[in-house]
Amino acid sequence: MATWVAPNDNGWYNPGSQQYQYGLNGDDELAPTNDNKSYILYGGSGNDELYGQSYDDDLYGGNNADYLVGDYGNDNLFGGLGQDTFVFDTTLNKNKNVDYIGDFQSGSGGDLIQLSKSIFKGAGDKNTFLKSNKFEEGKNATSSKTKILYNEDKAALYYTKKGDEGNKVLFATLQPGVKLDNDDFYIIA
Numbered sequence: 417m418a419t420w421v422a423p424n425d426n427g428w429y430n431p432g433s434q435q436y437q438y439g440l441n442g443d444d445e446l447a448p449t450n451d452n453k454s455y456i457l458y459g460g461s462g463n464d465e466l467y468g469q470s471y472d473d474d475l476y477g478g479n480n481a482d483y484l485v486g487d488y489g490n491d492n493l494f495g496g497l498g499q500d501t502f503v504f505d506t507t508l509n510k511n512k513n514v515d516y517i518g519d520f521q522s523g524s525g526g527d528l529i530q531l532s533k534s535i536f537k538g539a540g541d542k543n544t545f546l547k548s549n550k551f552e553e554g555k556n557a558t559s560s561k562t563k564i565l566y567n568e569d570k571a572a573l574y575y576t577k578k579g580d581e582g583n584k585v586l587f588a589t590l591q592p593g594v595k596l597d598n599d600d601f602y603i604i605a
């Protein structure tokens with residue numbers, strides 16, 4: 417296996433096609449540019465930014481506040497300790513683009529799920545938290561306003577374009593038992 421370790425603490429790295437990439441204790445940015453395989457990225461300690469590509473990637477933020485972008489594919493995302501951010505900004509596909517977040521911490525001081533308004537149409541304005549009337553917990557949406565539906569029994573997250581009248585599209589699953597609320601979600605451009 418090809419393994420790459422950051423040459424210095426802190427900094428932006430472009431190790432290209434190395435499949436395994438390890439940040440060190442500083443703030444690392446791991447952003448493979450070759451979109452031809454699955455990547456396994458470890459941020460280590462520090463506030464790291466990890467960017468997957470189109471295949472099924474594994475991203476591990478490690479300690480501190482990390483920013484995880486799986487991109488397309490069925491990615492496995494682990495923020496580790498700290499207030500981590502998980503970004504969803506690629507075209508939804510219930511078979512080929514469903515990420516698993518393995519350690520989400522809900523609520524104040526916890527982690528955040530960022531949703532691109534260009535994908536999650538109608539979810540709200542950019543740079544705002546998801547409004548409570550656009551979020552619902554349950555098996556199916558009961559309101560036409562609902563955009564984000566969370567089935568707590570399955571720890572499954574869906575986007576539903578037209579709420580109770582629309583089809584729901586699975587886009588993420590989380591570790592079993594986790595509860596979510598509307599302010600766990602933040603809308604981005």
Ligand SMILES: [Ca+2]
Pocket residue numbers: 439440441442443444459460461462463464
């Ligand atoms: Ca690091």
Ligand SMILES: [Ca+2]
Pocket residue numbers: 468469470471472473486487488489490491
């Ligand atoms: Ca990916």
Ligand SMILES: [Ca+2]
Pocket residue numbers: 477478479480481482495496497498499500
């Ligand atoms: Ca972390």
